[in-house]
Amino acid sequence: MSDVTDIVIVGYGPAGMTAALYAARKQLTVTLIGELPGGEVRNSGDIENWIGDRKTDGNTLADKMIEHVKDHSDMVTTILGKVASITKESPTPPSLPSGRGGALFVTTTEDGKEFRSKAVIYTAGRHPRMLNIPGEKEFKNLGVTYCATCDAPLFEGKDVVVIGGGNSGAEAVIMLQKIAKRIYVLQDKDQLIADPVLIANFDKDPKVTITTNAQTLNITGDTFVTGLTYKDKTTNIEHKLDVQGIFVTIGAIPNTAPIQDFIELDPLRAIPADRYGITSIPGFFAAGDVTTIRDAQIVVAAGQGCSAALSAGDYISRL
Numbered sequence: 001m002s003d004v005t006d007i008v009i010v011g012y013g014p015a016g017m018t019a020a021l022y023a024a025r026k027q028l029t030v031t032l033i034g035e036l037p038g039g040e041v042r043n044s045g046d047i048e049n050w051i052g053d054r055k056t057d058g059n060t061l062a063d064k065m066i067e068h069v070k071d072h073s074d075m076v077t078t079i080l081g082k083v084a085s086i087t088k089e090s091p092t093p094p095s096l097p098s099g100r101g102g103a104l105f106v107t108t109t110e111d112g113k114e115f116r117s118k119a120v121i122y123t124a125g126r127h128p129r130m131l132n133i134p135g136e137k138e139f140k141n142l143g144v145t146y147c148a149t150c151d152a153p154l155f156e157g158k159d160v161v162v163i164g165g166g167n168s169g170a171e172a173v174i175m176l177q178k179i180a181k182r183i184y185v186l187q188d189k190d191q192l193i194a195d196p197v198l199i200a201n202f203d204k205d206p207k208v209t210i211t212t213n214a215q216t217l218n219i220t221g222d223t224f225v226t227g228l229t230y231k232d233k234t235t236n237i238e239h240k241l242d243v244q245g246i247f248v249t250i251g252a253i254p255n256t257a258p259i260q261d262f263i264e265l266d267p268l269r270a271i272p273a274d275r276y277g278i279t280s281i282p283g284f285f286a287a288g289d290v291t292t293i294r295d296a297q298i299v300v301a302a303g304q305g306c307s308a309a310l311s312a313g314d315y316i317s318r319l
């Protein structure tokens with residue numbers, strides 16, 4: 001492999017690994033840089049919606065994806081590391097034809113290593129915003145979850161809390177209405193901020209109790225969640241709820257710090273990209289949860305990774 005690879009892929013999750021697989025099969029050289037091999041799949045607990053695997057778990061699925069990419073190690077070099085910045089070299093180096101997007105991208109890791117490439121596919125994902133209260137970390141995936149689409153079916157017949165009154169909280173409640181026995185919604189503001197059309201689905205359902213001005217204080221349990229305590233901010237009185245599931249839906253933060261000065265982000269810090277992974281910068285593609293994608297799911301991230309790799313291949317073929 002030369003010093004310049006065709007594509008640097010940032011992110012070792014399903015979007016990045018699928019992009020690497022498709023690029024390798026197009027005979028493109030790839031440097032795949034990521035911190036956590038498997039990405040958020042590793043943290044996903046039980047997975048029941050990856051087509052072809054009725055039930056698997058995050059570690060098993062992540063390992064299978066990594067093995068699949070390793071089959072193409074002649075084309076794909078993997079680097080464990082954290083990307084600190086991405087820039088574009090200028091002027092156009094002689095190694096590349098001049099013309100559209102001829103300059104190379106330079107991806108720099110936190111330990112100062114530089115990787116030059118003709119194109120970049122950025123797939124660094126996002127991380128759920130956490131409550132940062134006692135018990136949250138201990139019971140993550142043991143009753144505390146950040147993904148209703150993924151985990152709601154695991155709480156059949158249970159009492160659960162949804163924390164957060166925005167659209168993702170409302171969607172979580174709607175999903176849980178058919179599954180859970182009782183649903184408490186805790187919102188720290190004085191009203192739900194989800195779209196009224198969503199709230200209308202559950203605000204009169206006797207199994208749903210909505211509490212506003214509620215500040216969640218701590219989560220308790222033994223091997224699994226058994227309850228939480230919140231404070232009514234108007235009275236300062238603390239209340240305890242006995243529940244077996246806690247859905248934290250207070251937003252997610254795209255991992256875009258390394259590129260915040262490189263490309264324009266949307267107000268939520270996600271990368272605007274079209275369905276082909278094309279962004280506002282020629283040669284810089286994006287896929288998966290780090291984009292303005294609506295559905296943060298493994299199958300969607302993988303599909304977007306595929307499209308971004310094919311777009312990058314097309315871009316490189318025209319340089």
Ligand SMILES: Cc1cc2nc3c(=O)[nH]c(=O)nc-3n(C[C@H](O)[C@H](O)[C@H](O)COP(=O)(O)OP(=O)(O)OC[C@H]3O[C@@H](n4cnc5c(N)ncnc54)[C@H](O)[C@@H]3O)c2cc1C
Pocket residue numbers: 010011012013014015016033034035036037038039040041043044045046047048049050081082083084123124125126128145146147149150151255258287288289290295296297298299301
């Ligand atoms: C608790 C939980 C449960 C879930 N359950 C399911 C489920 O059951 N089914 C489902 O379909 N989806 C589920 N999801 C969602 C799913 O995990 C994501 O949609 C999917 O992993 C997104 O893939 P991605 O490749 O876009 O990003 P990620 O999987 O987040 O991968 C991003 C990669 O980028 C790396 N990275 C980040 N910043 C940098 C940097 N600066 N430099 C280098 N590397 C970096 C990360 O380490 C990681 O390797 C769940 C998510 C969570 C949090």
